[in-house]
Amino acid sequence: MSITLEDRGARRAHAAPTARQRVPYGATAACLLALVGVMVFLYPSAAAWFSQLEQSRVISSVGSEVHGEAGGALAAEISRAQSYNDALVAGALLAEHANVPEATGVSTAAGADAYDRLLRADAEGAMGRLRIPSIALDLPIYHGTDDSTLRRGVGHLEGTSLPVSGASQHSVLTAHRGLATSELFTHLDRVRVGDTFTAEVFGEVLVYRVVESRVVQPDETESLVPQHGADLMTLVTCTPLGINSHRILVTGERVLPTPQAEIDRAGETPNVPGFPWWALAALGSAAAVGVYLAWASRRGAYPARPPERSEFTTHS
Template sequence: MLGVTIMLYPTTAAWFSQYNQASLVGMYGDQLAETTPDVATQLSEAYSYNEALSSGALLAAGANVAVGSGNVSGDGASYTDQLSTPSGVMSRLRIEKIGVDLPIYHGTAEDTLLRGLGHLEGTSLPVGGESTRSVITGHRGLASSRMFTDLDKIVVGDTFTLETFGEVLSYQVTDVVVVEPDQTETLHQEAGKDLVTLITCTPLGVNSHRILVTGERITPTPPRDLHAAGSSSGVPGFPFWALAFGGALIVAGGYVYWTVKPVRRTAENRSEA
């Protein structure tokens, strides 16, 4: 019984994680109507925040998670007040090629990265704009969720989309870099460019290197992405096959046990005689 539970745990846990993430991104659009301040005000504040931000990120040698190095000039609102919703979801990332549709939260704390993707504080908020670079990080290879597990399949020319407070921002991948463990990488704004960099660890299960996938904004946003915006990612079907498989193993195990038991008892009786 314990063996069956251990065998089926990854599949079941992954389903619950996907279910929760699908529910969150599905509610994201509905929650925008309830945000305070309203959507227009928060977007305006986010643009101002980015303008005041000396944006940057440092991926130090041997580090698995980048560290934001940007600072906000003046007395603007705090980072956690930006793009605020009741659920804490600040944006939504879609990568159709690898089936990613995940919520993005503030910060890159471990508990955050177990729930979804994290926006790196100190880099531009994911609302676009000239001379901005937003950095999004995520785990891969988790038993309970795929997250960025397939990010290594992304190549130059692929696209991804951010949905942030009703805005739809499409990006085309312009650079894919694998950073060595002893290499330090800095990520800064580039004049006139609207960039987003996605970061995760590699190789799968070893996590000694880092993958950096950078996309540049496509303008205007393709109609296909506009049409897909706000749509539900769909709650994945429960893996009933796993229950059936587990049930079959239990039945088979019970059959073997109750078949072998009388034979073993008869053999023991004979030996005693």
């Protein structure tokens, strides 16, 4: 019996050669660039989602703190806030080149630090919650309008009436618009006359119906002052996006009696943020890139070099 090297090579040739995978460098680079582009495109949605998640956490925390207080304590705090409002003089002024309105009101009956101590539900200065159903907005209301506050939620303009209602009172709330990391008042321009918005503050449920929505120029120097006998709240933000040369004013008048449906909703868990569709888009894009690269590597595979055949033989 004799076995030749040629026979051994022939046997090996019958077995499928092992293919070596090769991913085209150009396709890999293109896929990575496309994936980075998708992530950049989705970043604002993702950042806004996480921002809303934190805002909802604050709302739930404040609600728990407030509803944990005795009814008498809440009523006493509202009464102190109303006394503060009764002592206010003037209101707010729209100023050119300013991101937020300027307060002109001064409380003549309260100490210098009274504002910060009133309606303070947590250490961060949250006092309540603002809901605007027509634009699916649900945000915490904070004391003050400094930039760090306005990046977290809605700011109450010190020097205007605290949001506890009352005749001849005018509260002013303001927030940023068009931030890449948070939605805030971005869609305030979609609120129309007849829409309603609700402020929940220390157990009080205040519903306002929009009576005016307009864009004004700063050089009009219109003051947001109280109107005799009216219970008003105005929401203020800048426009156009990124330019901030004008102001959007959405003014609502208190609805009395308070609708029972809004009373029943008080303290409920925020329904924002919704499902993170941006996460599905990100995972889908990553999966698509992976599948394409796997397909490209198989298409670019080439067989291993077959063994060389020899004419030499061995005998046994």
